[in-house]
Structures are given as structure tokens and as C-alpha cells.
Amino acid sequence: MVSSHLHIQTSTLERPRQAELKQAWGGFLTELGDRIGGWDWWATLTFRERSESEIARGWTKVGWKYSQGAFDRYMSFLRGLRGIGEPTWVRGMEYQTWRGVPHFHALLSGVAHLRRQEAWAWWFQRYGIARIEPYDRSLGAGYYLCKYVVKELGDIRFSQDLTKPN
Secondary structure (H helix, E strand, C coil), rough: CCCEEEEEEECCCCCCHHHHHHHHHHHHHHHHHCCCCCCCCCCCEECCCHHHHHHHHCCCCCCCHHHHHHHHHHHHHHHHHHHHCCCEEEEEEEECCCCCCEEEEEEEEECCCCHHHHHHHHHHCCCCCCEEEECCHHHHHHHHHHHHHHHHCCCEEHHHHHHHCC
């Protein structure tokens, strides 16, 4: 699974600049969704705390590499449900400093015909809590996704079909 990504360290930016970046990124993602026919889902994907047996084996926290692999496996699962290729997506990774683990916010397209409950259950059984809602353009999910990209160490990635030249 190949994705394009942009990794931004923004801790030194001033507040007005952060707000401008958030507006620009949010507007871009909203417009991008409009150009591809609309986003279908807004998803937040988290990782549960490690079990005692996992901790005993030396695994204490979910890292960036593991979390990216989990997201890739999730897209493969959705591709299987769709039967016609991977959904179009953009996702931001937020690092939850108080827990010491990352989690995702994602916009997905090409999944409107799928059952959100099935997608939710797959993530929950393997990784942790998932919140998958129908996308509502008026709620500003693109802006929310970008909030963490411009606030601190941010990671935003796009599905390969969003980065192919026309």
C-alpha cells in the first residue's frame, strides 16, 4: 500500500499562522472531496491500551509504524468489502500525548454503499474504538482533520488515487 504523505513540524509557528494553515488545509480537503464526488464517511480510529499479556511480552505502546500498518490493513479490509479497489481517503494522524499513542481522523469516499457497523466492528475487534459517521460537509470535518496537522507534529496522508497525475 503506497500513500503520499506530508510530515509537518509546526510547534514553532505563531498562533495566527496556525489558524491560517488550518483554514487553508480544511478548505483544500473540503474542495478535494467535492471534486471526487463527495466524502462518504468521517472516521476516528483509536488504539486500546495494551493487555497485561502484551505488556509482559514487552509491548507497551502502539507506535507510528504499527499504527500505519493497522490503517493499511483497514483499507485492505474495506477494499475487500467494496470488491472494486481501495476507497479514496485522506487521513491525519494525531499523537495523543497523554496516552502516548497515535490515532487517526480520516475522510473516506467510495464507501457509501457499505455498512458502517461492519467497518466499525472490524476495527474494534482488532485495535480499539472506532467512530464512523456519515460525512456532513457542514460540520467541517476537513478542518478538524487538519487541526492536529498544524498544531503539533502532524502527519497527513492521501490515498494513491488522489495523488496520481491526470
